[in-house]
Amino acid sequence: MDVRPIGFFDSGLGGASVLREAIRMLPHENYIYYGDDANAPYGDRDYADIANLTIASMEKLARLGIKAAVIACNTATATCIDRLRARFDFPIVSIEPAIKPACEAGGNGKVLMLATAATARLPRYRQLLSRMVEPERVISVPCPGLVERIEDGVLAADGFDDILYKHLAFLEGETVDAIVMGCTHYVFIKDAFERYAAIHFNGRAKLFDGNEATVRQLGRVLKENGIENGSGSALIDYRTSGDRLKLEPVFLSLINRL
Numbered sequence: 001m002d003v004r005p006i007g008f009f010d011s012g013l014g015g016a017s018v019l020r021e022a023i024r025m026l027p028h029e030n031y032i033y034y035g036d037d038a039n040a041p042y043g044d045r046d047y048a049d050i051a052n053l054t055i056a057s058m059e060k061l062a063r064l065g066i067k068a069a070v071i072a073c074n075t076a077t078a079t080c081i082d083r084l085r086a087r088f089d090f091p092i093v094s095i096e097p098a099i100k101p102a103c104e105a106g107g108n109g110k111v112l113m114l115a116t117a118a119t120a121r122l123p124r125y126r127q128l129l130s131r132m133v134e135p136e137r138v139i140s141v142p143c144p145g146l147v148e149r150i151e152d153g154v155l156a157a158d159g160f161d162d163i164l165y166k167h168l169a170f171l172e173g174e175t176v177d178a179i180v181m182g183c184t185h186y187v188f189i190k191d192a193f194e195r196y197a198a199i200h201f202n203g204r205a206k207l208f209d210g211n212e213a214t215v216r217q218l219g220r221v222l223k224e225n226g227i228e229n230g231s232g233s234a235l236i237d238y239r240t241s242g243d244r245l246k247l248e249p250v251f252l253s254l255i256n257r258l
């Protein structure tokens, strides 16, 4: 029995989509969520900046006595996961875009991987992509603008048509089998992707995210290290570098909403 909390980190509110899954799958654990909202979005920053901000945020979580951490941010994972693992002595689980299950789900159409500009460019993601059987099926599209709007609390299915059209118009009428939500924020706006796909793409695109796989891995890591908490119901401690009064109600509605 280890009651120490698990630290969840994201640049902002997106990691709440992974935390929600953790509360469902590992209900006896305690959690501290830290969003670096004052500095979000990370996706348009340069790599040194993203790494420095991520390390500083993780130092804060480390000081709170966490037993393990989840980097619930594809951008931070792709930028500096190896540095984080070298620096901290607790186990760190990370998320990456779910292109593997999306590619293996069949079909001959395109697999769209939507992510921040940083994730789509970074070598860690490019290597993951090169390991796919047909990497040419995967079209990686950076989608700046989505994270800011989600951080503002917009979640409506028709609230993103303009941004999506701007980034995806070049695929008008294409057959799209899968859309990978390669940013944890995007999981909150599944309806917006489904709406866009129904209007602008051919076929019925299936949506994929890495949240469940990440939490499964967290469960394995807790077990392997003998640091599981066997009973009790999840306590959730929310922290942010941003405007807590504005963000906490949004955070609470997000973890209760999925």
Ligand code: DGL
Pocket: 010, 011, 012, 014, 015, 040, 041, 042, 043, 044, 072, 073, 074, 075, 076, 116, 119, 147, 182, 183, 184, 185
């Ligand atoms: N939620 C983050 C991700 O999964 C990044 C959002 C951002 O700060 O740009 O990539």
